[in-house]
Amino acid sequence: xxxxxxxxxxxxxxxxxxxxxxxxxxxxxxxxxxxxxxxxxxxxxxxxxxxxxxxxxxxxxxxxxxxxxxxxxxxxxxxxxxxxxxxxxxxxxxxxxxxxxxxxxxxxxxxxxxxxxxxxxxxxxxxxxxxxxxxxxxxxxxxxxxxxxxxxxxxxxxxxxxxxxxxxxxxxxxxxxxxxxxxxxxxxxxxxxxxxxxxxxxxxxxxxxxxxxxxxxxxxxxxxxxxxxxxxxxxxxxxxxxxxxxxxxxxxxxxx
Amino acid sequence: xxxxxxxxxxxxxxxxxxxxxxxxxxxxxxxxxxxxxxxxxxxxxxxxxxxxxxxxxxxxxxxxxxxxxxxxxxxxxxxxxxxxxxxxxxxxxxxxxxxxxxxxxxxxxxxxxxxxxxxxxxxxxxxxxxxxxxxxxxxxxxxxxxxxxxxxxxxxxxxxxxxxxxxxxxxxxxxxxxxxxxxxxxxxxxxxxxxxxxxxxxxxxxxxxxxxxxxxxxxxxxxxxxxxxxxxxxxxxxxxxxxxxxxxxxxxx
Numbered sequence: 001x002x003x004x005x006x007x008x009x010x011x012x013x014x015x016x017x018x019x020x021x022x023x024x025x026x027x028x029x030x031x032x033x034x035x036x037x038x039x040x041x042x043x044x045x046x047x048x049x050x051x052x053x054x055x056x057x058x059x060x061x062x063x064x065x066x067x068x069x070x071x072x073x074x075x076x077x078x079x080x081x082x083x084x085x086x087x088x089x090x091x092x093x094x095x096x097x098x099x100x101x102x103x104x105x106x107x108x109x110x111x112x113x114x115x116x117x118x119x120x121x122x123x124x125x126x127x128x129x130x131x132x133x134x135x136x137x138x139x140x141x142x143x144x145x146x147x148x149x150x151x152x153x154x155x156x157x158x159x160x161x162x163x164x165x166x167x168x169x170x171x172x173x174x175x176x177x178x179x180x181x182x183x184x185x186x187x188x189x190x191x192x193x194x195x196x197x198x199x200x201x202x203x204x205x206x207x208x209x210x211x212x213x214x215x216x217x218x219x220x221x222x223x224x225x226x227x228x229x230x231x232x233x234x235x236x237x238x239x240x241x242x243x244x245x246x247x248x249x250x251x252x253x254x255x256x
Numbered sequence: 257x258x259x260x261x262x263x264x265x266x267x268x269x270x271x272x273x274x275x276x277x278x279x280x281x282x283x284x285x286x287x288x289x290x291x292x293x294x295x296x297x298x299x300x301x302x303x304x305x306x307x308x309x310x311x312x313x314x315x316x317x318x319x320x321x322x323x324x325x326x327x328x329x330x331x332x333x334x335x336x337x338x339x340x341x342x343x344x345x346x347x348x349x350x351x352x353x354x355x356x357x358x359x360x361x362x363x364x365x366x367x368x369x370x371x372x373x374x375x376x377x378x379x380x381x382x383x384x385x386x387x388x389x390x391x392x393x394x395x396x397x398x399x400x401x402x403x404x405x406x407x408x409x410x411x412x413x414x415x416x417x418x419x420x421x422x423x424x425x426x427x428x429x430x431x432x433x434x435x436x437x438x439x440x441x442x443x444x445x446x447x448x449x450x451x452x453x454x455x456x457x458x459x460x461x462x463x464x465x466x467x468x469x470x471x472x473x474x475x476x477x478x479x480x481x482x483x484x485x486x487x488x489x490x491x492x493x494x495x496x497x498x499x500x501x502x503x504x505x506x507x508x509x
Contacts, residue, residue: 003349015508029416050467053467059468060455060465061465061468061469062462062465062468062469063276064277064278064469065475069475069476071478071480072476072479072480073480073481074480074490074495075487075490075491075494076490076491077479078487079491079494080304081486102443108506109281109285110277110281111285112281113277113278113280113281114278117278117280125278126487129486130402130486130487130488131483133485136484137484138378142486145508152301153298157298161508161509162508162509163506163507163508164506164507165504165506166507166509168261168507168509170405170426173509199358208297211297214336217336218336218338218339221336221338222338222407225338225339225407226339226340226341229339229340229341230339232339232340234339238371240411251368
């Protein structure tokens with residue numbers, strides 16, 4: 001299968017493979033932490049693109065790394081690729097900023113999105129692996145614990161727990177849960193929640209009416225349209241009712 | 257996400273595929289956000305003030321023309337687009353025009369605008385346009401194709417008898433999804449030019465950027481070996497980091 005077309009954004013992976021092998025053979029001590037395998041150390045100019053790309057108007061690159069491609073890579077490779085992407089992202093941000101300063105067009109800004117997507121995918125894969133390990137070993141995911149709470153405004157919120165050195169009851173600095181303060185039962189919160197619910201209800205009502213009117217207009221304009229497809233797209237609209245309305249009739253004699 | 261749903265639905269899949277750009281980029285290139293609530297504060301709900309109505313035409317959403325056409329303060333009449341379900345007209349398809357002065361003629365689809373149910377047929381349904389008219393220059397007359405609606409104005413052509421035909425999507429025994437002509441039950445193949453994008457004619461013809469792209473064989477190489485270790489443990493071992501300290505007891509709340 002030809003994969004050239006769907007290449008990742010960066011070539012440096014290949015270079016890194018090669019370089020890591022070199023260091024391993026040459027020094028025979030990859031465990032030495034002083035030896036790092038990043039590319040030839042330039043100065044701050046590493047934050048900028050290659051000089052030959054400076055006047056380019058079109059820098060074409062491949063697509064982002066997909067999840068399935070990252071799943072077949074070892075942890076070390078992912079680790080290296082992460083830093084490759086991080087450097088590329090920094091470079092792109094710098095170039096974008098510099099182009100703004102110089103009042104020029106930044107060529108191919110979609111590269112930033114591609115790098116971000118790749119990095120997000122790497123993070124997902126690493127998480128998947130860690131979750132698998134922890135579930136096997138401890139039965140838990142090992143992720144940061146999240147609790148569904150009711151917040152200060154009486155709205156449901158996902159509270160991300162934090163790590164503390166002292167238990168809850170000893171921690172006087174930590175704000176006690178709102179439930180203990182009785183805030184959710186206060187009149188102000190109840191009033192807010194009632195108005196908030198009204199607002200949400202109005203929004204959904206407007207959306208419903210909008211869809212209903214839209215369907216009527218569609219029926220008027222396209223009397224022979226496929227009703228199944230219409231129903232599929234607007235599942236909450238009563239099509240039969242919409243067909244009977246005056247708005248849906250159009251300026252012609254009905255066929256019946 | 258409630259606030260983005262009206263944005264994300266609008267650009268068609270075919271448009272995204274043709275653009276060869278990440279979807280997030282297309283979105284950020286055409287959306288017009290005037291105000292966004294700051295994130296990370298409980299008092300601010302996830303809300304934004306943004307343009308909701310866009311006019312989709314042959315100008316693709318990521319271009320400057322599109323931005324110009326949907327500029328701040330420009331508001332145009334709503335366009336009603338008939339729901340068509342699954343999209344079934346692709347670039348390179350042979351179709352017959354059912355309306356207009358070229359009624360009954362067959363041609364090849366040269367452009368697809370999914371947001372409007374439009375196809376453009378090469379050399380058919382044309383009108384004359386005068387381009388570059390000036391005080392001293394009478395201008396050049398060019399023929400330009402007008403859009404045709406896929407619902408009523410064109411029909412796919414049966415490959416057997418070259419007559420316009422109805423069709424439906426079916427699965428082959430291999431599990432492939434194909435369009436099948438209703439008159440002769442022949443498969444109407446999806447043309448090669450359907451995978452054409454703005455950057456390359458077909459996927460094989462993509463020329464890799466030697467400085468930036470990863471080689472295909474490096475991408476497909478399998479280096480993963482399952483081990484009973486977390487990512488961090490594996491990296492620490494690979495880098496020779498030894499950690500014997502036992503973390504103090506901590507509490508999560």
